[in-house]
Amino acid sequence: MRETSNGQTKQVVPLSTVISSIVRSWVPIIIAGIVVYIVYYLTVHVYNILPHYLGNYEYLVKLALALVIGSLLIYVTSRDINKALYPYDPHTATALKFIFQFLIALAMMIFIVASVVQYSPAAAALSGTVIGLILGLAFQQTLNDVISGLVLLISKPFKPGERITFLTWRYGLLRAMYPTEGTPNGFTGTVIDVGLMYTTILLDTGEVAKVPNAVLKDSMVISRTNTVRRMVRVRLDLPTKVPIDDFENTLRELLISDGIKDV
Template identity: 35%
Template sequence: MVVIGTAIYMLGNLGILPGDYIIYLELIVWVVGILSITYILSILVKRRLSNTVGVDNASSLSFIIRVVGYALAIAGFLAAFRVSLGAALAAGGFAGLVLGLASQDVLSNVFGGIMLLFSRPYKVGQRITVSTWQYGMDFPTYPPKYFSNDFLIPGYTGTVKDITLLYTVIETDEMVELRIPNSIMIQAAIFVHDKTWRRKVRTRYEISKDLDPDLVIERIEKGLSDMEGLIQPPIVRVLEATQTTFVLGIDVVSSSIYEEPVRSDVIRRVNKIIKGINQTEKVKQAG
């Protein structure tokens, strides 16, 4: 860009390029050069400073550099045409009205990104769930909820990878990149999972009515007491009963931000406990 700018300046002084064209060429060089330098600098800051100041701070600094770059490009554009402050404000008011109506969604995403930068409801690297009415979900009518009788939160869960001018980039738990506009993120309900490194996991388990529920509950609580990462003693309750089974709710508070590994461990342990009780009952009946 420096070489091109120098060449344009020399050609203008030599009279090869008409003066009317020089300002336009210089303006193109300025805008393209500033945006290119801004982009490269923001990428370098994000990559080089991530290990020093943290991924979140490096991403925020990269975002600020991009905003400053766009501001400098616009300022250079106005200065090239020698637009005064008063004229710029007057023209900006009219242009802002027209452009605001024409590009309302784009501008709302940009300002949404700036608000996210200062409010920081979540950070790059955090695992979050985004629940918003703009992106609806269809759920099966039967069974509506398998592991909870209380509620089901519709949302998208994943790890925040980047916050750009227009989008928040999330890598979902299925390892798919999801880009949500910043204007949506400002309005959404955000569940930050790793704010506190613990999770209450409820597991539903059905047992036969032939078994004594008090005995089963006692055995399960004892069998789960040595689980890895257990923060509180497990609690087992009878949630409901069908014609042939009791439905148990097994609540475990574990030092994890993921439900599936904890629930898997609970199910495997409870399955062994129930098998042991059934075998004992068969031996008693045979004797």
């Protein structure tokens, strides 16, 4: 049981139950993939219902099945975790979802590489270096985002549900007209989820931002959730006939009457 902010208690689903539910959701997807491959193999190689030359594209069939099955596994895993665990423990839910997504993606890559090597070992050996260089350049940023997401989950600079401001040189903002009114080059919002490649943030402006994990890892993060006091700067234009001393005294009295201290 876990107590909520309104004093009520809710039943927290055990982690083992969540994992068991995920595995049960995997079973029909994996079985469906196996059945599709068996049907393809029988119709092409055994009963010759389909043209025999389609057997030359078996690795493409395996590639398509791996992508479809992997995508479905990631979807049902995220769905089950969000439904069973996220309302009670967002951080554990995010970490568990990230781990499952990473393992599924890794298994997909291993299966695809193994299928290509099995189909043509000689071609795979000859083109391995070139393919490795191409994939390394193509997926450099992707791998950086994945690893950065893992670093964020381990180091915990912020948690789902926490309101933060992140400052980064990658996304520029328009500066104020006067230098004395310059504000930090940052974005403020509430963290919704830390995914495999992106962190989802609900900005104060109402938009939902998908920020690459690598950007957040290299950013300065300011926590707003645990902030007790903060300075607020407000610019007011007054007519020249208004005495500044009288205005300051009147404004100070109004702020103090509203419960604001140390004015």
